[in-house]
Amino acid sequence: MIAPSDIADAVAALRAGLLVILPTETVYGLAADAVDPRAVAALYAAKGRPSFNPLIAHVANLAGAEAIAHFDDRARALAKAFWPGPLTIVLPAKDGAVSDLARAGLDTVAVRVPSHPLAHAVLAAFAGPVAAPSANRSGRPSPTRYQDAVEETGRACAAALDGGACAVGLESTVVSVLSEVAILRPGAVTRAQIEAVVGPLAEAAEDGHRSPGRLTRHYAPSAPVRLDAERAEPGEVFLGFGPGAADLNLSPSGDLAEAAANLFTFLRQADLRAPTAIAVAPIPEHGLGEAINDRLRRAAGFVG
Ligand code: AMP
Ligand code: MG
Numbered sequence: 107m108i109a110p111s112d113i114a115d116a117v118a119a120l121r122a123g124l125l126v127i128l129p130t131e132t133v134y135g136l137a138a139d140a141v142d143p144r145a146v147a148a149l150y151a152a153k154g155r156p157s158f159n160p161l162i163a164h165v166a167n168l169a170g171a172e173a174i175a176h177f178d179d180r181a182r183a184l185a186k187a188f189w190p191g192p193l194t195i196v197l198p199a200k201d202g203a204v205s206d207l208a209r210a211g212l213d214t215v216a217v218r219v220p221s222h223p224l225a226h227a228v229l230a231a232f233a234g235p236v237a238a239p240s241a242n243r244s245g246r247p248s249p250t251r252y253q254d255a256v257e258e259t260g261r262a263c264a265a266a267l268d269g270g271a272c273a274v275g276l277e278s279t280v281v282s283v284l285s286e287v288a289i290l291r292p293g294a295v296t297r298a299q300i301e302a303v304v305g306p307l308a309e310a311a312e313d314g315h316r317s318p319g320r321l322t323r324h325y326a327p328s329a330p331v332r333l334d335a336e337r338a339e340p341g342e343v344f345l346g347f348g349p350g351a352a353d354l355n356l357s358p359s360g361d362l363a364e365a366a367a368n369l370f371t372f373l374r375q376a377d378l379r380a381p382t383a384i385a386v387a388p389i390p391e392h393g394l395g396e397a398i399n400d401r402l403r404r405a406a407g408f409v410g
Contacts, residue, residue, distance in 0.1 A: 108256060111265035113224065117231045119264035120145075125152055127255045128228060128238050129269025130220040132192050132278050132294060133248035134255035135164070135238030136263070137228075143205040143367035146237055150207075150397060151363055152262035154244045157400040158366070160210040162194050162278070163217050163235035166226060171195075171217045174203035174235050180304050181283040187303045190221035192274050192294035196282035206370035208237045211401070218278055224269040240277070250275040281307075327377035327384060331406035335385035343381040345372055347389050353379075356387075362394040369398055373405060 108127075111119075116126045120137065123145040128137040136152060138145040140163045150158060165171050168185050175197035177185070184195055199215035209215055217235075220226065229236060240248035241255040249255035250272040260266055279293035281300060286308035289297060301307055329343075338344035338353070346352025348360040354372045356365035376384045386402055389395050 108260045108263060108266045110252070110268040113227050113231065113267070116228050116265040116267055120228070120232050120236060122264070123148075124264035125149060125259075125262050126228075127241055127252075127260060127263050127266035128225055128236070129222050129252065129255075129267055129272065130164070130225045130238065131222045131273045132220070132276060133250050133272055133274075134241040134252065134269075135225075136241040136255075136259050137164070137236045137238040139232075140204045140208045140235040140237040143207045143371070144363065146205050146207045147363040147366035147394065148262070149237060149239070150366065151394050152259050153239065153242070155397055157397050158207065158210045159239075160212055160214075160216060161208045161237040161239050162280075163204050163208065163215055164220055164225065164229055164238050165217060165235050166229035166233070167219055170229070170233070170235070171219065174200055175215050175217050176200060178283065180287055183303050184281065184283065184300065185219070188295055188299075189219040190226065191219070192221075192276070192278040193300075194218040194278040194280045194291075194293075196280060196284070196290065198284070204235050204237075205367075206374065207367055208235075209370075211370040211373070214282070214284065216280060222269055222273075224267050228267070248277065327373050327405060329377050329381050330383040331373075331402065332383045332385045333402055333406055334388045336387075338385045339383070341382035342385045343376040343379050343383075345376055345384055345386045347387040350387075352387070356389075362390070362392075362398065365389065366394045366398055369401060 126137040128135045138149040194216050196216045242258045252268040274294045277293045279295040280291035288308045343353045346355040
């Protein structure tokens with residue numbers, strides 16, 4: 107069992123690309139450097155996520171948030187009203203400020219400034235965005251106590267902070283501030299509280315309240331994607347996996363965590379070459395391979 111760490115240990119672990127159990131006022135988070143795709147891949151693996159949902163980037167303050175996302179007056183008003191606190195704002199992402207994998211290839215980013223003093227101390231010292239989905243393994247309830255968080259994913263962590271029981275215990279409200287303002291996930295901040303700041307809200311698209319990650323279009327390249335390819339046909343770009351010739355290799359050594367870390371970035375790079383198609387080598391279906399294949403099938407248009 108991992109012993110409770112201090113703030114300096116937690117920050118050092120994040121800097122080293124390792125995972126940390128981080129208390130927030132909503133639920134316990136499993137935290138990783140949001141800029142480092144390897145760290146984010148390790149995070150998805152530790153949660154056993156069947157697919158790469160976009161993750162919330164946690165920052166210490168509004169300046170940290172403005173470093174990664176484009177704010178307008180509506181977003182700034184919401185930030186001033188509810189931060190630090192349990193409101194997550196989805197905004198257009200600044201290029202390269204958060205890894206493609208943490209955003210699941212979307213061109214938007216979800217940002218939040220938590221109010222928990224330990225989370226705040228870590229984020230202020232780390233001084234960069236931290237991805238921190240709930241610390242449970244996929245399909246299990248979010249942990250709101252230190253012991254539960256450690257039982258769920260502590261084995262995968264280099265540090266764990268004991269912040270007591272979570273004050274809110276309910277996930278943050280996720281609101282998108284794009285062409286319209288809409289609630290993607292109801293949570294600790296109510297619709298009425300949000301409308302008091304920005305006026306009447308748009309209706310989120312159907313299903314938005316159930317699974318906001320699925321609501322937004324996941325990254326699909328403009329070139330067609332051909333799966334389980336042994337080699338490239340003329341005009342195609344070949345995305346390899348494992349040993350062998352490839353235009354871009356997701357992981358020459360066949361490491362699924364490395365492939366996950368490279369996936370969205372390489373799809374984007376392959377697409378920039380305007381090929382007739384992106385041919386992708388077979389990826390094993392176990393471990394992170396399930397999520398990689400899920401995303402590849404989506405990119406190939408097999409899943410809505
Ligand atoms: P969790 O971190 O487990 O509390 O979940 C994060 C929530 O934020 C999920 O419901 C995601 O689908 C949602 N989310 C994160 N990033 C985005 C984004 N760019 N667009 C829409 N929803 C997002
Ligand atoms: Mg969760």
